[in-house]
Amino acid sequence: MSQAPSKEAMEFVGKVIGDATGMMAIRLCAIGDRLELFKDLADNGPATSQALADRTGLNERYLREWIYGISLAGYLDFDKKTREVSMPEAHIPVLVEVGGPLYQGGLFKMFTGFMQPYEDLIEAFQKGGGIDYGTYPADFWRGLEHNSCVRYKNLLVSQWLPEMPDVQTKLENGGSFADFGCGAGRSTIELAKAFPKASFHGYDLFPENIENARLTAEEEGVSDRVEFEIHDISKGVPGKFDVVATFDLIHDMADPKGGLKALRQACKDDGIYVLMDVDCTDDPADNEGPLAVFKLGASLHFCMTSSLGQGGMGLGTVGLPESKVKEFSSEAGFSSVRRLPIEHPLNALYEIRP
Ligand SMILES: C[S@@+](CC[C@H](N)C(=O)[O-])C[C@H]1O[C@@H](n2cnc3c(N)ncnc32)[C@H](O)[C@@H]1O
Incomplete structure (x- = not known):
């Protein structure tokens, strides 16, 4: 019978998964930045995946998947009742304001x-x-x-x-x-x-x-x-x-x-x-x-x-x-x-x- 993994090995697995999650979150951000989804949500307010598709001309199915992922990553808010995604006010300078003191969008690109x-x-x-x-x-x-x-x-x-x-x-x-x-x-x-x-x-x-x-x-x-x-x-x-x-x-x-x-x-x-x-x-x-x-x-x-x-x-x-x-x-x-x-x-x- 194989031995139970050590505490150190399990903690290290946790670190690897955490790092992989962070990498995925940045990739989802790159998509939001490149397709100006962050900007749209900051400018035009909350949207369902269909409303966002109508506003941007992008494919609804892709947007829906992106919305779940990026919201679970903590970058956007998702309202389960209305199914709307929204940009938290505090995230606007970080995700949208190019050249502002807090802007991080350059990293995504x-x-x-x-x-x-x-x-x-x-x-x-x-x-x-x-x-x-x-x-x-x-x-x-x-x-x-x-x-x-x-x-x-x-x-x-x-x-x-x-x-x-x-x-x-x-x-x-x-x-x-x-x-x-x-x-x-x-x-x-x-x-x-x-x-x-x-x-x-x-x-x-x-x-x-x-x-x-x-x-x-x-x-x-x-x-x-x-x-x-x-x-x-x-x-x-x-x-x-x-x-x-x-x-x-x-x-x-x-x-x-x-x-x-x-x-x-x-x-x-x-x-x-x-x-x-x-x-x-x-x-x-x-x-x-x-x-x-x-x-x-x-x-x-x-x-x-x-x-x-x-x-x-x-x-x-x-x-x-x-x-x-x-x-x-x-x-x-x-x-x-x-x-x-x-x-x-x-x-x-x-x-x-x-
Ligand atoms: C890391 S980038 C920095 C660009 C810019 N100074 C900035 O802070 O955003 C380095 C730049 O140096 C340029 N570069 C590299 N070697 C060079 C050289 N021998 N003569 C002139 N430009 C060079 C590259 O094309 C690149 O644009």
Whole structure:
């Protein structure tokens, strides 16, 4: 007769099932986000599956199944008498308000998007190499943008810049600012809105990002002062600037050391380099808490893997702790690195000077 499972084994089964349930809930959220079901429920109020089908033009049978699942997961409310699903008021800023301080919808798109090239990832485990940027679907890039714009809209200008008074002064006085690896341009655009005298430049090697950045600059009314161009910083610098910045770029780069050398070239001798990257420990095994799992998973699904896909160093999401920032900056010819006293669950911010 087989032995009864140990208490530890049973607890571990519980953990696995809990994790699988969480993963499924996020997938159901991705569907609600992509098909704008969350937005519809927030805008138009409670609905039965049939009313939601009428409102959205989607298939009632699929909606009914989704409604049961997402309500049981605790994301929406379901009234068993009226059979109506509704959006709790407190969930609206988290699920619907893109760019708001509590918005998490970027994660749904990002997760679904970067998990899509699964076979490529398995093959990379077997044969080495990595995944090209172009392999990731548009949802991934949009998710990355929506995820990161939360901090650019809510923290960059109001909380982070006051920690860098010299950067603020340069921008107030009409200085030039260049954002390398600008992605969809949200950081550049938020700064351009705050500093009307300064000139802004955003560079990224992925053409689709630059296209999106230009569209957003138009929508936000700053396209006359913000220039977005396709440019690979490892191929040289497009000019010299009073302030240069990288937001979550360096750990993703194929050649981060070369990138920092190029950034030194792009920074005027009396200029300042603002580096935002992922907060992490010297030993990857020392990273703690659920966000550590998130960071390592993101590394495998994008950061490390896309760098290796370019034949790069593959630093990974937790590959640029403060000690490496200092080492690489010094090798690149910068003379000082100051870590700013910001509290953020994901990011660390540095003011670096030539
Ligand atoms: C993690 S994303 C961050 C995007 C954006 N800064 C943000 O915070 O949302 C890294 C970006 O760097 C870009 N990138 C990677 N290597 C680059 C290089 N050598 N030159 C310019 N851009 C690069 C990628 O295309 C991608 O858009």
